[in-house]
Amino acid sequence: MNVENKPKIVNVGILGFGTVGQGTWKHLEENSQFWEKILGVQVKPKRASVRSIQKERKIKIAENALTTDSESIVNDPDIDLICELIGGIEEAKELTLRAFENGKSVVTANKALICEHGEELFEAAEKAGVHYGFEASVAGGIPIIKVLRESMVANEFPLIYGILNGTSNYILTRMESEGVSFEDVLKDARELGYVEADEALDLDGVDAAHKAVILAYLAHGIWVNLDDITVEGIRRISIEDLQAARKLGCKIKLIGVIRRNFKNDHISVGVYPALVPIAEIIARTDGVYNGISLTGSVVGTVVLTGRGAGQDPTAGSVISDVVDVVKAQNGISAGIKLRHVSPEECKPAKPVEIGGSFYIRLTVDDKPGQLAKVADCLAEHQVSLATVSQSPQSGSPTASIILTTHETNEHSINLAIQSLEQLHGVNEKPVLFRVFDPNLTPKE
Amino acid sequence: MNVENKPKIVNVGILGFGTVGQGTWKHLEENSQFWEKILGVQVKPKRASVRSIQKERKIKIAENALTTDSESIVNDPDIDLICELIGGIEEAKELTLRAFENGKSVVTANKALICEHGEELFEAAEKAGVHYGFEASVAGGIPIIKVLRESMVANEFPLIYGILNGTSNYILTRMESEGVSFEDVLKDARELGYVEADEALDLDGVDAAHKAVILAYLAHGIWVNLDDITVEGIRRISIEDLQAARKLGCKIKLIGVIRRNFKNDHISVGVYPALVPIAEIIARTDGVYNGISLTGSVVGTVVLTGRGAGQDPTAGSVISDVVDVVKAQNGISAGIKLRHVSPEECKPAKPVEIGGSFYIRLTVDDKPGQLAKVADCLAEHQVSLATVSQSPQSGSPTASIILTTHETNEHSINLAIQSLEQLHGVNEKPVLFRVFDPNLTPKE
Numbered sequence: 103m104n105v106e107n108k109p110k111i112v113n114v115g116i117l118g119f120g121t122v123g124q125g126t127w128k129h130l131e132e133n134s135q136f137w138e139k140i141l142g143v144q145v146k147p148k149r150a151s152v153r154s155i156q157k158e159r160k161i162k163i164a165e166n167a168l169t170t171d172s173e174s175i176v177n178d179p180d181i182d183l184i185c186e187l188i189g190g191i192e193e194a195k196e197l198t199l200r201a202f203e204n205g206k207s208v209v210t211a212n213k214a215l216i217c218e219h220g221e222e223l224f225e226a227a228e229k230a231g232v233h234y235g236f237e238a239s240v241a242g243g244i245p246i247i248k249v250l251r252e253s254m255v256a257n258e259f260p261l262i263y264g265i266l267n268g269t270s271n272y273i274l275t276r277m278e279s280e281g282v283s284f285e286d287v288l289k290d291a292r293e294l295g296y297v298e299a300d301e302a303l304d305l306d307g308v309d310a311a312h313k314a315v316i317l318a319y320l321a322h323g324i325w326v327n328l329d330d331i332t333v334e335g336i337r338r339i340s341i342e343d344l345q346a347a348r349k350l351g352c353k354i355k356l357i358g359v360i361r362r363n364f365k366n367d368h369i370s371v372g373v374y375p376a377l378v379p380i381a382e383i384i385a386r387t388d389g390v391y392n393g394i395s396l397t398g399s400v401v402g403t404v405v406l407t408g409r410g411a412g413q414d415p416t417a418g419s420v421i422s423d424v425v426d427v428v429k430a431q432n433g434i435s436a437g438i439k440l441r442h443v444s445p446e447e448c449k450p451a452k453p454v455e456i457g458g459s460f461y462i463r464l465t466v467d468d469k470p471g472q473l474a475k476v477a478d479c480l481a482e483h484q485v486s487l488a489t490v491s492q493s494p495q496s497g498s499p500t501a502s503i504i505l506t507t508h509e510t511n512e513h514s515i516n517l518a519i520q521s522l523e524q525l526h527g528v529n530e531k532p533v534l535f536r537v538f539d540p541n542l543t544p545k546e
Numbered sequence: 547m548n549v550e551n552k553p554k555i556v557n558v559g560i561l562g563f564g565t566v567g568q569g570t571w572k573h574l575e576e577n578s579q580f581w582e583k584i585l586g587v588q589v590k591p592k593r594a595s596v597r598s599i600q601k602e603r604k605i606k607i608a609e610n611a612l613t614t615d616s617e618s619i620v621n622d623p624d625i626d627l628i629c630e631l632i633g634g635i636e637e638a639k640e641l642t643l644r645a646f647e648n649g650k651s652v653v654t655a656n657k658a659l660i661c662e663h664g665e666e667l668f669e670a671a672e673k674a675g676v677h678y679g680f681e682a683s684v685a686g687g688i689p690i691i692k693v694l695r696e697s698m699v700a701n702e703f704p705l706i707y708g709i710l711n712g713t714s715n716y717i718l719t720r721m722e723s724e725g726v727s728f729e730d731v732l733k734d735a736r737e738l739g740y741v742e743a744d745e746a747l748d749l750d751g752v753d754a755a756h757k758a759v760i761l762a763y764l765a766h767g768i769w770v771n772l773d774d775i776t777v778e779g780i781r782r783i784s785i786e787d788l789q790a791a792r793k794l795g796c797k798i799k800l801i802g803v804i805r806r807n808f809k810n811d812h813i814s815v816g817v818y819p820a821l822v823p824i825a826e827i828i829a830r831t832d833g834v835y836n837g838i839s840l841t842g843s844v845v846g847t848v849v850l851t852g853r854g855a856g857q858d859p860t861a862g863s864v865i866s867d868v869v870d871v872v873k874a875q876n877g878i879s880a881g882i883k884l885r886h887v888s889p890e891e892c893k894p895a896k897p898v899e900i901g902g903s904f905y906i907r908l909t910v911d912d913k914p915g916q917l918a919k920v921a922d923c924l925a926e927h928q929v930s931l932a933t934v935s936q937s938p939q940s941g942s943p944t945a946s947i948i949l950t951t952h953e954t955n956e957h958s959i960n961l962a963i964q965s966l967e968q969l970h971g972v973n974e975k976p977v978l979f980r981v982f983d984p985n986l987t988p989k990e
Binding site for chain 2: 129224243244245248249254255257261263319320321322323326330332338340343346352359361362363366367369371374376377378379383386395397401403404405407409412415417419422433441442443445448449451452455489491502504512535537538540
């Protein structure tokens with residue numbers, strides 16, 4: 103390979119090597135061949151800054167790739183792109199501005215920083231002609247920034263609302279479903295490492311408010327001051343309230359709400375516990391999940407749910423921003439190259455490999471022994487029954503038999519259905535539906 | 547303004563001026579100032595092809611902008627970008643290939659065309675160095691293509707499944723909720739214009755299968771042949787089945803399912819009615835809505851719901867692709883310029899402008915007349931009650947009063963709560979939560 107054909111390398115520097123930093127390094131590295139395939143450019147994690155070099159970490163990287171000096175990464179001429187994952191405000195801001203000055207684009211998960219200094223930072227990035235990616239800053243793995251900014255570009259937004267903090271949602275969900283008190287669930291959440299060191303962020307709505315301010319800016323172009331908006335947390339919610347809400351057809355959720363009145367162009371932004379009607383997907387978004395409902399003037403309401411935090415979801419969003427920056431800086435077209443693999447790399451599964459359980463409805467002669475014949479027929483094809491019910495069809499000498507099976511496969515069930523169809527006393531072509539199991543594990 | 551500073555114009559030609567074509571024209575035109583602001587480029591609908599010039603249309607455009615000759619648009623050197631919205635296969639394919647040859651990018655909503663000839667078309671676009679956008683081809687207004695291709699770029703996909711056809715979902719939803727037979731709901735759906743001229747597309751799963759094939763390609767890079775996969779429709783589903791499914795904790799939905807087994811890299815693609823557990827968002831995605839659940843190896847499960855068809859949602863997706871193509875062709879950076887408005891254009895609302903109803907919980911002395919005093923206090927502030935319940939607190943001389951209000955505003959409720967707090971016999975700071983109403987209409 104001569105030098106000209108050698109793919110360009112984009113070296114990534116990671117500031118902060120905690121959970122998300124390590125996840126970003128891992129997934130960037132694991133997918134290195136894929137980046138080259140779809141981007142025609144190598145994307146490589148090169149250096150990361152840490153508080154302590156010696157600390158034991160899950161992700162093992164060469165010791166000389168680690169430094170305690172974040173500035174040395176931002177000033178390293180070999181590094182093309184920075185992932186700012188240290189959190190906090192002042193240091194993160196200085197490093198980000200320094201990176202921009204050095205012509206480096208920055209990708210961040212730092213909602214507090216953007217909420218407080220977004221205006222200055224976006225201006226500085228624009229002035230420097232670099233990118234500032236922040237998909238990971240709102241709702242972890244849910245691609246809310248891109249959807250709002252790109253997919254829904256033709257829309258104005260009368261209403262955006264949703265669950266923007268997974269920890270408080272976890273606490274409310276357990277209080278509601280198990281009747282456990284706030285204090286007891288909080289203790290568990292602390293033990294699970296769900297609660298930030300500064301607990302006000304999760305419990306008093308501050309973290310959700312950071313995100314609501316960012317969404318309000320994206321949707322409406324104005325920076326709302328955190329001090330000017332309603333920010334309430336979950337500490338005053340009791341089991342009694344959750345039960346009363348249920349009786350009213352609602353669940354209490356901590357939601358961020360951004361409304362715009364297009365008659366006078368006034369907007370309201372707030373984060374507070376609210377009774378949300380159970381019919382809303384947001385009311386049924388439970389546990390650590392986040393959910394956001396976007397009502398656009400053109401497209402109507404689109405709802406997105408997914409994991410709002412955690413190593414991998416957040417790292418996934420950091421990486422989608424990294425890829426976008428690499429595309430933009432290398433003139434790679436809108437979208438990305440479509441995946442395309444050779445037939446050897448990916449093949450259609452055979453029916454015998456496609457597992458699952460099934461629902462069968464039969465119309466049979468309403469005579470003794472009919473169900474036994476059906477069960478025998480299925481057993482011959484190694485299809486075992488999970489549930490059975492038989493009921494007479496009114497005004498007719500026939501009965502319905504409704505069965506569900508245990509896990510089998512498409513090959514066996516097809517043979518079984520063919521046999522059932524031939525069975526004496528079975529009057530119509532059997533009705534067969536699949537029972538969908540989202541957690542089905544594939545067979546070898 | 548001298549010539550060099552004059553913003554570039556991107557002229558858009560629209561092939562097919564039906565529902566989506568007219569919606570695309572309308573929204574492109576209405577937002578013309580916005581495109582210039584965020585893109586620095588003017589984007590203008592210029593010509594559209596129709597079957598009959600004279601036909602009465604909702605969108606009025608100059609007669610000389612209409613032609614019955616689609617080829618003249620594709621060959622027009624003044625037109626930079628084509629929206630192919632005529633549907634069908636052969637003519638659409640020829641026009642698309644001709645556009646590519648002429649160096650024009652194409653945006654389409656044509657799932658049947660991509661399903662059948664995607665491989666050839668994407669290759670031709672790449673060879674010609676142009677873009678082929680197809681966000682609108684799957685799930686109308688839901689930005690599934692961009693999320694799958696860009697936001698979830700770091701993921702592999704063990705499971706993608708969802709409701710990909712709104713018409714069949716509308717029919718199943720009404721059968722289930724109202725107990726109306728398939729034939730009767732179908733009659734209504736026809737009258738509402740929900741059913742395609744070729745009814746097999748909606749009722750026999752073919753339309754959903756087109757979309758499943760496209761999603762399988764995006765996620766796994768292989769083109770599955772429509773003839774090789776399971777495609778079943780909704781004609782055999784009876785009210786009895788829907789009720790039996792309910793008893794099993796499920797709803798029957800017509801779903802497209804794409805699974806990959808990463809042990810042997812076999813994939814299965816199918817469209818069929820299935821019993822989906824009610825806990826899944828997809829099971830609760832009703833009416834004409836579509837919903838797609840994407841399980842990614844990095845990010846976990848992300849679910850998107852929204853309108854899968856219709857003029858505005860589909861046009862919104864067409865336009866997001868148009869904007870992406872304009873960005874790519876004009877070197878406009880990843881993302882788009884953030885919206886930024888002057889403080890005059892958009893202001894924070896005052897508390898009195900923020901309407902809503904509220905939930906209040908009070909701890910009061912358990913004495914006669916207490917509830918009346920509370921109600922009087924609220925009435926003084928023009929807050930009227932919607933629901934009231936009072937219950938004694940066990941082992942205590944106090945009672946809980948739980949109220950919800952009719953619609954009021956933040957200013958009035960704050961005053962009311964301050965008064966309640968001062969009220970004799972009210973023992974703790976009142977607990978106040980908002981009752982969220984997604985359909986609240988803003989006050990002037």
